[in-house]
Amino acid sequence: MDRRTDTTPWRIVMMGTGPFAVPTLRALVAAGHELAAVVTRPKRNVHGESAPNPMREAAEAIGLAILDPENVNAPDSIAALAALAPDLFVVADYGQILSAELLAVPRHAAINLHASLLPKYRGAAPVAWAIYHGETETGVTVIHMTPRIDAGPCIAQERLAIDPRETAGQLESRLAELGAALVCRAIEQMKSGKVEPIPQDKTQATRAPRLKKTDGEIRWDRPPQAVCDQIHAMQPWPKCFTHWHHEGRAPVRLTITRASVEPPEVDSQRIPLEARLWLAEKAHPSVLPGTVVAAGKETLLVATGESAPGQAGAVFVQEVQPAGKRVMSAGEFLRGHPVRAGDRFGPEKPT
Numbered sequence: 001m002d003r004r005t006d007t008t009p010w011r012i013v014m015m016g017t018g019p020f021a022v023p024t025l026r027a028l029v030a031a032g033h034e035l036a037a038v039v040t041r042p043k044r045n046v047h048g049e050s051a052p053n054p055m056r057e058a059a060e061a062i063g064l065a066i067l068d069p070e071n072v073n074a075p076d077s078i079a080a081l082a083a084l085a086p087d088l089f090v091v092a093d094y095g096q097i098l099s100a101e102l103l104a105v106p107r108h109a110a111i112n113l114h115a116s117l118l119p120k121y122r123g124a125a126p127v128a129w130a131i132y133h134g135e136t137e138t139g140v141t142v143i144h145m146t147p148r149i150d151a152g153p154c155i156a157q158e159r160l161a162i163d164p165r166e167t168a169g170q171l172e173s174r175l176a177e178l179g180a181a182l183v184c185r186a187i188e189q190m191k192s193g194k195v196e197p198i199p200q201d202k203t204q205a206t207r208a209p210r211l212k213k214t215d216g217e218i219r220w221d222r223p224p225q226a227v228c229d230q231i232h233a234m235q236p237w238p239k240c241f242t243h244w245h246h247e248g249r250a251p252v253r254l255t256i257t258r259a260s261v262e263p264p265e266v267d268s269q270r271i272p273l274e275a276r277l278w279l280a281e282k283a284h285p286s287v288l289p290g291t292v293v294a295a296g297k298e299t300l301l302v303a304t305g306e307s308a309p310g311q312a313g314a315v316f317v318q319e320v321q322p323a324g325k326r327v328m329s330a331g332e333f334l335r336g337h338p339v340r341a342g343d344r345f346g347p348e349k350p351t
Helices: 019-030 054-062 075-083 126-132 168-192 224-233 273-280 330-336
Strands: 011-015 034-039 088-091 109-114 137-144 154-161 240-245 252-260 292-296 299-308 311-322 344-346
Touching (some): 011 019, 019 109, 088 168, 126 224, 154 168, 224 252, 224 299, 311 330
Antiparallel strands (some): 109 137, 240 252
């Protein structure tokens, strides 16, 4: 890149829609950058109401010009953006793929803030899939955009440890703040000519596809920590679900919002005997994943896949939301629902 320091303000067009982009927009404004416009997705109606658009709300509150083309790559959209004479595009959590023609509009570059340590977790849901796969750290990356999705050379990167108890929504909020500061630093480095873009190693690339509702169906055959990771990864959407099967009754759909490998922090005498015996043993007779091992007082213990070779696994379900009802603790749920050891959690129609 040009080594000469550019001291003139750059005209920036920022593109974003979701909450991950908002801290970056605010950071750019606070840093004194010239925001020529904000580009976001068009207004949508869901069940008769406007779909939330955090970026639009933030831009309106600041008083910035807003463009919301149905297709940002259409000739009229490209012309409108070119008329703004931008020096830089900053893209985060936008929702549309930018064409080569559009990427050529800004005078200097188009950069993207991505919520992973690229080349790992390229795609629409990097935070969720990092938690799902049990990663202990993740981060944010600023890349020079190319027509290939998330494949451009890296300009800046920052790492962040994952708390094993946090959900995807909580982790994304932390990454958004980290990324906002990183984008501002990256722009200053670009202006001073100190950026050395690093090509991504495509052999290390992994995918993070857009989440589907079916991704929330709990896989009880996974190891216990992996089951907990799935439950945390799928929040706030699509959330994890299963079905409670008990003799003589129709399956009941349950949303599970929190679970842990460790027992709840209560007096040991409040943990049912079956659960204490299970915890005392390091190996058990074969128990099908999804089988309720213990249910009583404050404890709902469900069998999973093995925690280690030859060692049965189980998780403590801590929060449950029965269909059509509020989220409740395991104890509240058990006081209103006759769950028994031996009942099964799993698909609506067991195979």
